[in-house]
Amino acid sequence: MTELMIISGLVLIICITSTKVLYKFGVPMLLIFIVLGMLFGSDGIVGIYFDNYELTSILSSLGLVFIMFYGGFGTNWKMAKPVALPSVLMSSLGVIITAGLTGLFCNLVIKTTLLEGLLIGAIVASTDAASVFAVLRAQKLNLKGSLASLLEVESGSNDPIAYMITIIILTMMKSSGDISVSTMFPIIIKQIAFGLIIGVLLAKSTVYILKRSNFEVDGFYTIFVTAIAILSYSLSESLGGNGYLSVYIAGIIIGNNKIPRKKSMFHFFDGVSWIMQIALFFILGLLSFPSKLPYVTGTAVSISLFMILIARPLATFIILSPFKFTVKEKIFISWVGLRGAASVVFAIFAVTYGVNIENDIFHIIFFIALFSVAIQGTLIPKVASLLDLVDDEEEGSVLKTFTDYTGEINTDLLEVSITKDNQWVDKTIMDSNIPEEILIVMIKRDNKILVPKGSTVIRNGDTLVLSGNNIKSLI
Numbered sequence: 001m002t003e004l005m006i007i008s009g010l011v012l013i014i015c016i017t018s019t020k021v022l023y024k025f026g027v028p029m030l031l032i033f034i035v036l037g038m039l040f041g042s043d044g045i046v047g048i049y050f051d052n053y054e055l056t057s058i059l060s061s062l063g064l065v066f067i068m069f070y071g072g073f074g075t076n077w078k079m080a081k082p083v084a085l086p087s088v089l090m091s092s093l094g095v096i097i098t099a100g101l102t103g104l105f106c107n108l109v110i111k112t113t114l115l116e117g118l119l120i121g122a123i124v125a126s127t128d129a130a131s132v133f134a135v136l137r138a139q140k141l142n143l144k145g146s147l148a149s150l151l152e153v154e155s156g157s158n159d160p161i162a163y164m165i166t167i168i169i170l171t172m173m174k175s176s177g178d179i180s181v182s183t184m185f186p187i188i189i190k191q192i193a194f195g196l197i198i199g200v201l202l203a204k205s206t207v208y209i210l211k212r213s214n215f216e217v218d219g220f221y222t223i224f225v226t227a228i229a230i231l232s233y234s235l236s237e238s239l240g241g242n243g244y245l246s247v248y249i250a251g252i253i254i255g256n257n258k259i260p261r262k263k264s265m266f267h268f269f270d271g272v273s274w275i276m277q278i279a280l281f282f283i284l285g286l287l288s289f290p291s292k293l294p295y296v297t298g299t300a301v302s303i304s305l306f307m308i309l310i311a312r313p314l315a316t317f318i319i320l321s322p323f324k325f326t327v328k329e330k331i332f333i334s335w336v337g338l339r340g341a342a343s344v345v346f347a348i349f350a351v352t353y354g355v356n357i358e359n360d361i362f363h364i365i366f367f368i369a370l371f372s373v374a375i376q377g378t379l380i381p382k383v384a385s386l387l388d389l390v391d392d393e394e395e396g397s398v399l400k401t402f403t404d405y406t407g408e409i410n411t412d413l414l415e416v417s418i419t420k421d422n423q424w425v426d427k428t429i430m431d432s433n434i435p436e437e438i439l440i441v442m443i444k445r446d447n448k449i450l451v452p453k454g455s456t457v458i459r460n461g462d463t464l465v466l467s468g469n470n471i472k473s474l475i
Contacts, residue, residue: 011036011040011282012275012278014036015032015033015036015278015282016278018032018036030131030277030281030340030341030373030377031370031373031374031377031378033277033278033281033282033285034281034282034284034285034369034370034373035285036282036285037281037282037283037284037285037286037287037288038285038286038288038290039285040282040285040286041285041286041287041288041289041290042289043289043290043291044290048286050283050286050287051287051289052287053287053348053351053352053362054352056283056284056287056348057345057348057349057352059279059280059283060280060283060284060341060344060345060348061233061345062276063276063277063279063280063341064159064244064276064280064341064342064345065229065230065233065243065244065247066229066269066272066273066276067129067273067276067277067280067341068129068156068159068244068247068248068251069229069232069247069248069250069251069269070251070269070270070272070273071129071152071155071156071248071251072156072247072248072249072250072251072252072253072254072255073251073252073254073255073265073266073269074251074255074266074269074270075152075153075156075251075252075255075256076149076256077252077256078256079146079149080149080152080153082146082149083146083149083150083153084153085323086150086319086320086323086325087149087150087153087154087157088153088157089319090150090154090158090315090316090319090320090333091126091153091154091155091157091158091161092158092161093315093319094154094158094315094316094319095125095126095158095161095162095165096125096161096165097311097314097315097318097319098121098124098125098307098311098312098315098337099118099121099122099125099162099165100118100121101121101306101310101311101314101315102117102120102121102124102125102303102306102307102311103117103118103119103120103121103122104117104121105117105121105303105306105311106118106120106121106303109302109306110299110302110303112358112359113358115169115172115173116173116357116358116359116361118169119166119169119170119173119350119357119361120303120359120361120364120365122162122165122166122169122346123162123166123343123346123347123350123361123365124303124307124339124343124365124368124369125158125161125162125165126155126158126159126161126162126163126342126343127151127154127155127158127336127337127338127339128155128159128338128339128340128341128342128343128369128372129155129156129159129342131155131338131339131340131341131372131373131377132151132152132155132336132338142390142391143332143384143389143390143391144389144390144391145329147329147332147333147389150333151333151336155338156248157245157248159244159248159342160195160242160244160245160248162342162343162346163242163244163346164188164191164192164242166346166349166350167191167349168187168188170349170350170353170355171187173355173356174353174354174355187240190240190241191240191241191242191245192241192242192245193241194236194239194240194241194242194246195236195241195242195243195244195245195246195249196245196246196249197241198232198235198236198239198241198246199232199236199245199246199247199248199249199250199253200249200250200253202228202231202232202235202246202250203228203232203249203250203251203252203253203254204253206224206225206228206250206254206259207253207254207257207259209224210224210225210259210260211258211259211260211430211431211454214455218261218264221259221260221261221264221265222261222264222265222268225254225265226272228250228254229247229250229251232246232247232249232250233246233247258430258454259430259454260430260453260454260455277341280341280345281340281341284341284344284345284366287348287362288362288363288366289363292360292363293363293366293367295360295363296359296360296363296364296367297367299359299364300363300364300365300367300368300371301367301371303364303368304339304367304368304371304372307337307339307368308335308337308372308375308376312334312337313330313331313334316330316333316334316337317330317334320333328387328388328389329387329389331387332383332384332387332389335376335379335380335383336376336380337372337376338372338373338376338377339365339368339369339372339373340369340372340373341369343365343368343369344362344365344366344369346365347361347362347364347365347366348362413441413465413466413467414465414466414467415463415464415465415466416463416464416466417461417462417463418458418459418460418461418462418463418464419460420460422458422460424458425458425459425460426457426458426459426460427457427458428454428455428456428457428458429452429453429454429455429456429458430454430455432458438466438467439466439467440452440464440465440466440467441465441466441467442464442465443456443458443462443463443464443465444462444463444464444465445459445461445462445463446461
């Protein structure tokens with residue numbers, strides 16, 4: 001146990017410190033983590049033999065829960081709402097089109113069976129949230145218009161659809177294709193319905209409880225939300241729902257409500273998400289056998305190129321044609337179709353599902369993810385620049401896509417006297433609907449200075465000292 005802890009600590013340190021050097025040369029962080037895993041693995045320099053797919057499946061599921069929850073928790077719905085419809089269409093219909101086209105390509109060109117081809121298509125159909133989040137946020141890539149919002153929401157919400165299609169195809173393969181549409185339809189409805197209902201109910205209940213509770217220890221707020229994230233996934237899965245959909249919806253609702261200790265929660269889940277991404281990509285690299293990659297290179301590269309050049313662009317242009325996106329924007333959206341950890345995790349599910357798969361599906365998907373992160377991920381900033389989609393005028397604008405509490409500089413201070421007719425009077429700060437851009441620095445009451453809390457009730461005669469950018473226009 002001690003040796004495992006030593007190795008884990010050293011791996012985390014190596015992963016973090018190595019990014020300081022390699023990241024300057026444009027190498028995506030996630031690619032660094034997965035390559036380090038390969039170096040530590042069975043065919044690598046360190047030579048740690050690891051081939052436990054079942055354990056990896058469990059650890060990967062846990063990691064994706066936190067990554068998906070943080071993806072929802074950190075999404076600013078005000079920024080994402082204008083592009084919600086095209087984002088949802090891309091994350092649902094786009095996944096279906098991509099999976100179908102890729103499946104047919106595998107069947108006709110790679111010569112797989114139809115179901116196995118569709119399985120490969122379903123596994124790689126979704127864009128990887130961890131990869132997209134990491135590239136856009138770590139690179140601080142400020143994109144024009146609502147591109148960042150669309151890409152974030154799409155990548156954060158399309159894994160549940162890909163997972164659902166993957167499970168459906170695996171079920172069909174297990175029953176030797178002897179399954180009807182009438183049998184599959186209830187499964188699909190159950191997946192979506194329970195995923196949505198459980199995510200919404202748990203999130204709404206969480207917000208209600210947090211607003212009206214006063215935990216003795218500040219850290220309990222974060223622990224409570226962590227428990228809800230785990231519960232939203234596990235409860236949904238146990239009832240036949242889509243756990244990833246549930247946890248993502250829960251994250252969006254909780255993250256876009258006013259709750260106590262929200263800033264500390266954000267930083268906690270940001271750190272946990274990065275730990276999970278490092279661990280997830282490292283263990284996937286550890287699980288792989290690089291000596292097997294040459295045997296799947298031709299297959300994996302042909303599938304990757306088909307997806308990058310045909311399947312993803314075709315799905316993007318079809319879905320976004322009714323919306324006001326320029327050709328350059330559609331080309332860029334097509335390019336940011338990164339495949340990553342989620343696809344490899346779904347491949348592990350397929351390997352452990354107990355169905356007959358003729359091809360080495362794990363290493364095929366692993367190579368596709370590696371190829372995508374290395375080529376597409378590395379060139380995202382360059383492609384955005386070539387298409388003139390980088391917004392250089394507004395520094396840090398990419399962070400407006402997220403509820404990122406890294407602390408904007410508040411330059412304005414304003415005193416507001418509360419009268420009996422004020423809309424905030426006799427309400428707690430939490431329930432007063434004060435814009436999130438405004439911070440209550442202090443409250444002056446009866447010649448006393450009060451430190452405001454979410455549960456503090458604003459009284460008639462109070463003087464509020466407010467801070468924020470362009471504060472007069474917000475109140």
